[in-house]
Amino acid sequence: EKLNRLYGSLSDELSDSLNVAVRYVPVSNYAAAVSAFRSGSLDLVWFGGLTGVQARLQTPGAMVLAQRDIDAEFTSVFIANGASGLRPITSADQLVQLKGRRLAFGSESSTSGRLMPQYFLGENGVAMADLAGGGPGFSGSHDATIALVESGAYEVGALNEQVWRSNVDEGRMDPDKVAVIWRTPPYV
Numbered sequence: 001e002k003l004n005r006l007y008g009s010l011s012d013e014l015s016d017s018l019n020v021a022v023r024y025v026p027v028s029n030y031a032a033a034v035s036a037f038r039s040g041s042l043d044l045v046w047f048g049g050l051t052g053v054q055a056r057l058q059t060p061g062a063m064v065l066a067q068r069d070i071d072a073e074f075t076s077v078f079i080a081n082g083a084s085g086l087r088p089i090t091s092a093d094q095l096v097q098l099k100g101r102r103l104a105f106g107s108e109s110s111t112s113g114r115l116m117p118q119y120f121l122g123e124n125g126v127a128m129a130d131l132a133g134g135g136p137g138f139s140g141s142h143d144a145t146i147a148l149v150e151s152g153a154y155e156v157g158a159l160n161e162q163v164w165r166s167n168v169d170e171g172r173m174d175p176d177k178v179a180v181i182w183r184t185p186p187y188v
Contacts, residue, residue, distance in 0.1 A: 029140075030109035034058065049074075049111035049188070073186035075161045076112045079146065080181045084155040089182040092124045099130040104137040104154040106145050113142050117158035120184050143167065150178040 007024035014022040025042060027033045030051045036042040038058045044065070047055055056062045078098075080086040089095060098121065106113025118128065118136075128135045137154060139145040142163035149157040150173055161183065167173050 030107055037062070048109075050115050051109055051111075054109075070162070072188055074112060074116075074188065075186055076117050076158055076184045077161045077164050077180045078117065078182040078184075079149050079157050079159070079164065079178050081149050081152050081155050082177050082179065083152060086156065086181050088180075092120060092182075092185075095121055095124040095126050095182065098126055098156055100132055101156050102132045102137070102154045104139050104145050104148050104157040106139055106142045106159055108138055110142075110160075112160035113145065113158060114138070116184060116187050143172075146173050146178065150174060156181075 003026060004024065007026075011022045011024040014020075022044075025036075027036060027042075030048070033042070033045050033047065034051055034055045037045045037047075037055045045055065049071075052064065056064075078089070084101070086097065086101075089097065105117065108114055114136075121128075132155075137148070139148050139157070142159040145154075145157040145159045146164070146167055148154045164180065168175070
């Protein structure tokens with residue numbers, strides 16, 4: 001509902017400014033956005049890093065038009081359930097503490113909720129097979145990752161820092177149950 005209002009207003013503004021009909025079309029997930037762009041059902045899409053690359057590889061002539069200022073130095077956070085016993089990690093080499101833990105990513109196609117956190121884990125000696133259960137879980141979204149970690153279903157989760165901050169600012173999570181233990185280095 002919030003996105004429909006926000007992007008509906010943006011669509012109206014673009015229609016007026018460009019003198020072209022612009023309509024906001026919600027999609028259910030990252031793969032649907034890439035597929036709709038590839039097929040020509042969508043002409044302009046706000047992609048994340050990974051899906052932007054996928055869309056450009058699958059769509060000849062596709063190009064990047066704009067990037068938000070915050071995307072030049074984006075970060076993800078690793079959060080932990082308070083009962084996990086995990087404490088803040090002060091250097092990346094301490095990520096090995098996550099071996100044997102239940103870890104949730106968001107969507108498999110999320111740059112900030114899976115790709116970059118997984119990259120930093122791998123660079124610091126944590127393979128996905130080292131996690132409890134032989135691999136990570138996938139919540140489907142950043143908000144769901146917070147909920148799963150807060151509930152204790154997973155000990156650790158990785159997500160977009162802006163989504164984390166929004167949830168904290170709006171009081172949608174209990175800081176006594178879940179907290180940030182590590183922030184990734186910035187990435188584009």
